[in-house]
Structures are given as structure tokens and as C-alpha cells.
């Protein structure tokens with residue numbers, strides 16, 4: 001029988017703890033597949049965040065470290081500066097990357113650190129039970145915005161790709177989603193390109209993945225994907241925000 | 252011939268780090284430790300694999316140290332009191348991850364923004380942990396520029412050997428002071444035999460299972476076991492690495508306890524008191540953690556009283572009382588906020604102790 005579907009070598013056999021229908025699992029797979037495809041898994045060092053992906057160190061089949069909340073890009077900086085031949089990536093949620101870790105995110109991008117950041121934007125704090133995130137949409141109900149996010153008091157959600165695209169140094173910034181087969185394919189391409197850029201020494205890449213949190217959104221996985229398409233993609237527009245080497249590299 | 256040069260305490264720390272094989276320094280500007288970063292900024296780019304990086308904050312700097320250390324390299328950061336407060340989260344993670352690191356605190360007055368004059372008010376923060384959770388750092392307190400050099404070298408060795416953070420705890424007096432330093436011959440540095448770091452994150456290259464550096468243990472029994480194991484290691488450090496210096500303690504009725512810059516002032520006062528016929532000695536802790544409890548307890552059997560000289564409201568004094576089990580009175584000769592006591596002030600306290 002021909003093998004039609006295989007788990008990437010870049011993932012371990014540990015059962016994932018993510019809720020049913022959560023997109024974290026898909027993105028793990030995409031990252032692992034990208035490393036495999038580029039033959040980089042053996043060189044990879046991953047940084048797990050504080051958030052639902054905190055146990056990522058059990059799932060990626062490469063050297064891993066678990067960082068304090070928001071500090072992953074600084075830890076990645078130290079790892080990469082100490083061993084430039086390793087392929088260093090962080091995997092972070094929106095609370096981790098765009099709230100408590102804003103300084104580390106912006107400054108590592110500003111320095112053009114030769115690292116890859118995979119950023120899961122699910123518009124909520126998942127692990128702590130569904131509080132408002134910097135990416136929570138206007139009017140969105142969460143545990144700490146029970147009447148809907150009031151933008152007159154909390155401002156508008158942060159668009160991380162647009163924010164970082166104002167900086168000179170980043171090599172590659174793209175926003176993707178994993179809500180459809182087509183978008184999953186595009187996300188795979190983007191993540192692979194980001195790792196390829198790092199391997200080529202091109203500098204900082206960030207791939208934002210517009211994601212779901214069915215559990216804390218109070219929806220079924222199918223409803224959550226529909227909500228993502230209907231509400232998130234309008235505010236968080238998919239696309240390439242920076243590609244310093246567009247056309248140079250065939251991804 | 253060993254090299255001998257005149258340098259500032261802060262520069263001696265930086266040079267010691269480089270000679271100990273540290274090639275990764277991450278810092279954020281703050282007075283009175285700036286010379287360390289300036290020295291590293293000059294030297295690191297000229298060294299093979301040398302990395303000097305000015306981080307966006309002390310928080311980022313300590314996390315960069317975490318990354319470089321996890322990658323298996325000797326890494327250091329330096330700061331002063333308010334910056335060390337920001338590093339506390341990272342210090343706790345370093346402990347939880349069993350990562351070696353060297354952190355320098357050139358203390359200034361506090362709390363809050365405080366002042367920029369010398370202080371020893373971070374004693375509790377350094378010796379009792381500083382960050383959250385059950386843990387310790389090895390805390391080394393130099394009292395001269397040569398010791399700034401020597402103890403920084405030792406800090407790296409202790410860090411690697413026991414997978415612990417070593418803190419060099421000093422102050423603005425010693426940081427700015429210029430004294431001659433003799434560099435040891437290359438091969439006499441303790442780190443001639445580097446410690447094997449099989450746990451380092453260097454990529455599996457398909458040759459071994461992944462290494463994981465992590466401080467998260469959700470099972471309370473597992474977390475407890477890891478902490479208990481770490482404390483067993485702390486016990487080894489206490490047994491092997493406790494260091495102190497005694498001066499004229501053999502016949503001492505009064506024992507001064509002082510570390511760092513204040514030990515020098517105390518030594519002056521001691522000479523003046525001896526000239527007046529008062530039998531006074533000095534015990535200078537070199538490691539503040541582990542604390543030299545045993546020699547203090549032994550001295551308490553002969554001495555009448557202790558005098559603690561500190562640039563704080565009396566933080567180490569509490570450890571002296573604990574060490575001697577409150578068997579003898581412990582007088583405080585303390586100045587704080589960046590004020591330094593004169594030898595006369597210390598002498599007055601010795602005379603008060605001698606009167607009983």
C-alpha cells in the first residue's frame with residue numbers, strides 16, 4: 001500500500017493536549033513539515049511560549065526551551081547569537097507576543113535578528129481561560145470584556161504585521177490563516193520560506209497565523225472557523241507585509 | 252611573568268569574564284556599572300565569536316543570557332540595583348532551568364530609583380533568591396579590584412560546575428576604584444578543563460533525542476523532587492565553596508562582620524581600635540551565599556560581641572545573628588542611601604561593643 005499521509009519527522013509521538021478543533025495542532029504540523037522539507041530539523045532549536053503552546057517542547061522533535069511569558073524573542077536572540085548555525089524559532093500566542101512581550105517582539109524585529117517567529121493570533125488569551133487579548137476584536141465578548149471590547153477604553157486591536165512592517169530590518173512578514181485547505185497550503189509555503197530565509201542568513205521573519213480558539217470563543221470548531229472568516233479576516237488582512245528578497249528565492 | 256595592570260573594578264570584572272572564556276555579554280545601561288558594558292562593547296567585536304549586545308531592557312538582557320547559556324556558552328549580564336529587580340524573573344527561570352550564568356550587581360542606593368551612590372542594600376535580594384520560588388544563587392562579594400577579577404573567574408567556574416547562577420555582588424565604590432590587578436597565567440585559570448554540557452541546545456543533528464530546557468513541571472511531586480534535588484546541589488556548594496577571610500580573630504573579644512567595600516573601612520577601624528588595646532578582629536564573608544555560618548558560630552564561643560558594618564539598615568546582620576544563634580549581641584554600624592561610614596564611626600561602634 002502506498003503511504004499517502006505521514007506525520008513529519010519534526011513532530012514527536014506525544015499526544016497533543018490541544019482542545020478538539022484548535023488550530024494550534026495544524027500550525028505545529030506546518031512548522032515541523034517546513035523544517036523537514038528543508039532538512040533543518042536536526043539544526044532546529046525551538047522556543048515555547050507561555051500560553052496554550054507552552055508544552056510545544058513535548059511536540060517538536062528538536063531541541064527546545066521554554067521561555068518566560070513574552071520573552072521568547074530575547075531567549076531566541078541569545079540562542080542564535082551563541083550558535084549561529086542553529087535554526088532558531090519561537091512559537092507564540094497573541095498575549096505572549098503582542099502584550100507582555102511587545103518590547104521583545106519589536107526590538108528583535110528592529111535588530112533584524114536572524115530568527116523565525118510563528119505568531120498565533122486567536123484574538124484571546126487561551127490558556128488562562130479566555131481573557132481579552134491585544135488582538136481581541138471590537139465588541140468581542142471575553143471573560144474580561146464581558147460587555148464586548150470597548151474600544152473607547154481599550155483602544156483598537158494591534159495589527160502586528162502592519163506594526164512591524166514600519167521597521168526597516170525585518171526580512172519577511174506575512175499574515176496567513178489555516179481556515180481552509182487553500183489557506184493551509186499558503187501558510188505552509190510562508191512558514192517554509194521563513195525558515196529558508198533564516199538558513200540563508202536573511203534575517204528576521206514573522207508569520208502571523210490567524211487562528212481559532214473554539215473553547216474560549218464558546219463555539220464548535222466549525223462555527224469558530226466561520227467566525228474567523230467573517231470577523232477576523234476583515235480586520236486582519238492576509239498577505240505579505242514585507243519581503244525584502246521577493247522573487248530571489250523560490251519557496 | 253604574570254601581567255600586572257592598573258584598572259577600575261568594573262573593568263576588572265569585564266576582563267575576568269573575557270579571560271574566563273565568556274564571549275556573550277548582554278546589558279542595558281545603568282550607573283554605576285557602565286564601564287563593564289563599555290569594556291565589553293570595545294573588546295567583544297575583536298574576539299572570535301565575541302558578542303556584545305545592548306538589549307532593550309534588563310529583562311531582555313537576562314533572557315538573552317538564558318538563550319546563550321542554554322546554547323552551551325558562557326554568558327554574562329551586569330546591572331545595578333533597579334535593573335537587577337527587573338532581571339529577577341529571569342534569575343528564577345535560570346534556577347528552574349538549571350542553567351549556569353554570571354550576573355553582576357554593582358549596587359546603588361534604593362528603594363525605587365534611589366540614588367547612584369554605593370550601597371549594599373540588595374543583600375536580601377541577592378542571598379534570599381530575589382525572584383520567585385525556592386532557589387539560591389552563589390553570591391560572591393569582592394572587596395578589592397584584584398578580587399573583582401578573581402571572583403568573577405570563580406563565578407564562571409561555580410556556575411558551570413553546579414549549573415547555578417553566580418552573582419558578583421559589589422558596589423559603586425569598588426566598581427570605580429582603581430587598583431593594580433595581576434592576571435593569572437592562562438593555564439592557571441580554573442576553567443582550563445571546560446565542563447561538559449551535554450544538555451545544551453545545539454541541534455540534535457539526528458544523533459540524539461532532543462534536549463529540553465524547561466522549568467515547567469505540572470505534577471507537584473515531580474516539581475518537589477526537582478527542587479529537592481537542586482537543594483542537594485546547594486548543600487554541596489555550601490560544603491565546598493563557602494569562602495571567608497579572618498583578620499586578627501584569634502584573641503578577638505569583638506568581631507566585626509563586614510563584606511565588600513565596608514570590610515576595608517572596618518579594617519582601618521580595627522587597626523585604630525587595636526592601637527587603643529581593644530582586642531578586635533574581622534570576619535569578611537567572601538561568599539554571601541553560601542554564608543560562612545560555621546566560622547562565625549565558632550568565633551561566638553570566644554567573642555563577647557559582634558559588630559556588623561553594612562551599607563544597608565542591617566541586612567547581613569540578621570544572617571550573623573542566625574549563624575551565631577543569637578548567642579552574643581550583634582551591634583549594627585549601618586549607613587544607607589549611598590552614605591558611607593567613616594572609620595571613626597566604626598571605631599565608635601567597636602568602643603560601644605567593648606564597653607558591653
Ligand SMILES: Cc1ncc(C[n+]2csc(CCOP(=O)(O)OP(=O)(O)O)c2C)c(N)n1
Nearest residue numbers: 050051052069093094095096124125126127
Ligand atoms: C509573568 C506571567 N504573567 C501571567 C501568566 C499567566 N498566563 C499564562 S498563559 C497566559 C495567556 C497566554 O495567552 P496567549 O499568548 O494569547 O496564548 P494562547 O493561550 O491563546 O495560545 C497568561 C496571561 C504567566 N504565566 N506569567
Ligand code: SF4
Nearest residue numbers: 018019022052126213
Ligand atoms: S484553549 Fe483555545 S487556544 Fe488553547 S488549546 Fe483550547 S482551543 Fe486551543
